[in-house]
Amino acid sequence: MxxxxxxxxxxxxxxxxxxxSAVGSSGLTVSEVKGFGRQKGHTELYRGAEYVVxxxxxxxxxxxxxxxxxxxxxxxxxxxxxxxRIGDGKIFVLPVDEVVRIRTGERGDEAL
Amino acid sequence: MKRTSPMTAHVARxxxxxxxxxxxxxxxxxxxxxxxxxxxxxxxxxxILTSTALVIMMTAPGLALFxxxxxxxxxxxxxxxQCIMCMATVSIVWVVIGYTLAFGPGNAxxxxxxxxxxxxxxxxxxEGETIPPLLFMMFQGTFAIITPALxxxxxxxxxxxxxFLIFTVLWSILIYSPLCHWVWGGGWLGERGALDFAxxxxxxxSSGVSALAAxxxxxxxxxxxxxxxPPHNLPFTVAGAGLLWVGWFxxxxxxxxxxxxxxxxxxxxxxxxxxxxxLTWVFVEWATRGKPxxxxxxxxxxxxxxxxxxxxxxxxxMSAIAIGAGGGLLCFFGIRLKEMLGADDALDVVGIHGxxxxxxxxxxxxxxxxxxxxxxxxxxxxxGQLWIQVEGVLATMVFCFIGAIVLLKLTDMLVGLRVTDEGxxxxxxxxxxxxxxxxxxx
Numbered sequence: 001m002x003x004x005x006x007x008x009x010x011x012x013x014x015x016x017x018x019x020x021s022a023v024g025s026s027g028l029t030v031s032e033v034k035g036f037g038r039q040k041g042h043t044e045l046y047r048g049a050e051y052v053v054x055x056x057x058x059x060x061x062x063x064x065x066x067x068x069x070x071x072x073x074x075x076x077x078x079x080x081x082x083x084x085r086i087g088d089g090k091i092f093v094l095p096v097d098e099v100v101r102i103r104t105g106e107r108g109d110e111a112l
Numbered sequence: 113m114k115r116t117s118p119m120t121a122h123v124a125r126x127x128x129x130x131x132x133x134x135x136x137x138x139x140x141x142x143x144x145x146x147x148x149x150x151x152x153x154x155x156x157x158x159x160i161l162t163s164t165a166l167v168i169m170m171t172a173p174g175l176a177l178f179x180x181x182x183x184x185x186x187x188x189x190x191x192x193x194q195c196i197m198c199m200a201t202v203s204i205v206w207v208v209i210g211y212t213l214a215f216g217p218g219n220a221x222x223x224x225x226x227x228x229x230x231x232x233x234x235x236x237x238x239e240g241e242t243i244p245p246l247l248f249m250m251f252q253g254t255f256a257i258i259t260p261a262l263x264x265x266x267x268x269x270x271x272x273x274x275x276f277l278i279f280t281v282l283w284s285i286l287i288y289s290p291l292c293h294w295v296w297g298g299g300w301l302g303e304r305g306a307l308d309f310a311x312x313x314x315x316x317x318s319s320g321v322s323a324l325a326a327x328x329x330x331x332x333x334x335x336x337x338x339x340x341x342p343p344h345n346l347p348f349t350v351a352g353a354g355l356l357w358v359g360w361f362x363x364x365x366x367x368x369x370x371x372x373x374x375x376x377x378x379x380x381x382x383x384x385x386x387x388x389x390x391l392t393w394v395f396v397e398w399a400t401r402g403k404p405x406x407x408x409x410x411x412x413x414x415x416x417x418x419x420x421x422x423x424x425x426x427x428x429x430m431s432a433i434a435i436g437a438g439g440g441l442l443c444f445f446g447i448r449l450k451e452m453l454g455a456d457d458a459l460d461v462v463g464i465h466g467x468x469x470x471x472x473x474x475x476x477x478x479x480x481x482x483x484x485x486x487x488x489x490x491x492x493x494x495x496g497q498l499w500i501q502v503e504g505v506l507a508t509m510v511f512c513f514i515g516a517i518v519l520l521k522l523t524d525m526l527v528g529l530r531v532t533d534e535g536x537x538x539x540x541x542x543x544x545x546x547x548x549x550x551x552x553x554x
Binding site: 044045046048049050051053 | 402405411
């Protein structure tokens with residue numbers, strides 16, 4: 001099992017979610033996050049005082065998938081989240097040791 | 113405009129405030145003798161009841177939201193608390209002792225204690241009056257409430273709540289009441305003919321100058337000038353500015369003390385000046401800083417409302433455009449003043465109320481037109497009025513600055529002005545009130 005973690009542009013969330021549903025992905029967790037990479041921050045202006053804001057708002061997706069589905073999920077997110085402009089985000093794939101469905105006690109792939 | 117209407121205002125103002133020229137006072141006495149017996153005018157009374165409620169609304173939620181949005185998220189409750197506690201504290205101070213010190217006969221500098229605890233303040237109008245004296249007292253009380261609440265913006269995000277309370281009570285009794293007496297209560301500034309329709313000196317210069325004293329004495333916030341200290345919720349601030357704009361009709365048009373022509377003039381000049389200042393601030397900001405901001409629009413509106421306050425019932429609507437535009441322009445640059453003065457005036461009380469109030473008081477001496485109810489100003493052939501206005505501004509500044517320094521020093525000796533560095537970093541909501549505005553995860 002793998003965890004696919006993707007940092008994407010917030011306005012791309014719906015598109016990514018729909019594409020993932022279309023390929024049969026069964027669930028995901030999202031959170032609003034802030035951070036920076038190559039994309040520069042922006043300037044804010046309050047009563048004439050300028051502030052440079054480094055951290056930009058992004059959305060983080062977390063999906064746990066079986067080893068067979070990793071390639072498809074990553075590809076789906078990559079396609080749906082892409083604008084071609086700087087700041088589109090990144091996808092990380094991490095190993096997952098165990099999954100437990102709390103309600104039934106199922107373990108491993110059964111619990112996905 | 114009905115010709116008789118401003119006269120009704122004269123009658124009331126002459127008796128209550130004694131700020132008119134000898135000629136107008138004479139006219140009001142004549143009018144008073146013509147009446148068989150003073151009686152309550154239900155129209156006047158209904159409007160002043162309404163105005164009183166409108167001005168109360170300016171402090172909370174109006175000013176509370178305006179200021180609450182401008183601080184960081186861990187200080188929003190402390191500012192809301194200070195505004196609502198100004199309402200509670202000064203309401204009591206005013207009925208017990210503030211009103212008599214402001215409006216008791218007394219001398220040229222301060223009222224006496226003849227109306228302590230509202231002794232003798234009843235519902236039957238005196239000669240030439242059309243509203244119950246008790247209502248006049250409450251209307252004036254709403255001005256006493258909002259004025260110290262304006263100062264809150266200067267020491268926001270770092271003052272101890274106990275210090276705020278002590279300072280507010282002392283300031284209300286020892287600075288607001290005497291100053292109010294000078295201008296409206298039969299004191300020396302009113303006698304000299306200083307024009308202040310609704311509180312340019314009494315409310316705005318006094319709070320602006322005291323705010324400067326407070327910001328200088330309490331010191332800068334941790335991180336000021338090194339890291340951003342941006343507003344946390346501009347929708348609050350815009351909602352607050354909107355409530356202030358609406359409430360200001362009670363403040364200014366209510367200061368006519370009747371439902372009459374003078375109130376209508378003040379209503380129109382107030383709205384017109386607010387609009388002109390909003391446009392000015394936004395376009396100047398757009399031209400010099402590259403973007404028109406929402407905070408700029410809200411700040412411009414308040415700057416215009418401040419500027420027109422002393423002039424509201426004394427100038428034409430076209431003059432109100434000039435006064436509003438001047439207020440927007442001067443306050444836009446006025447908020448830079450704090451950097452030159454080395455004062456962390458956190459929410460720009462000095463730049464908006466001090467600068468806008470000073471401009472408004474002087475502009476009243478320039479644009480006043482006797483046809484609207486006061487005396488003529490510089491543009492109408494009476495340069496002497498401008499000089500009287502200058503005297504009023506300078507006297508108010510000196511009195512309030514020195515007075516505020518003394519009271520702040522006294523407060524500092526009693527409880528200390530400032531929270532600990534640790535408390536300031538954690539935010540006043542938790543350190544002073546053990547509460548959070550926005551849940552436990554920031």
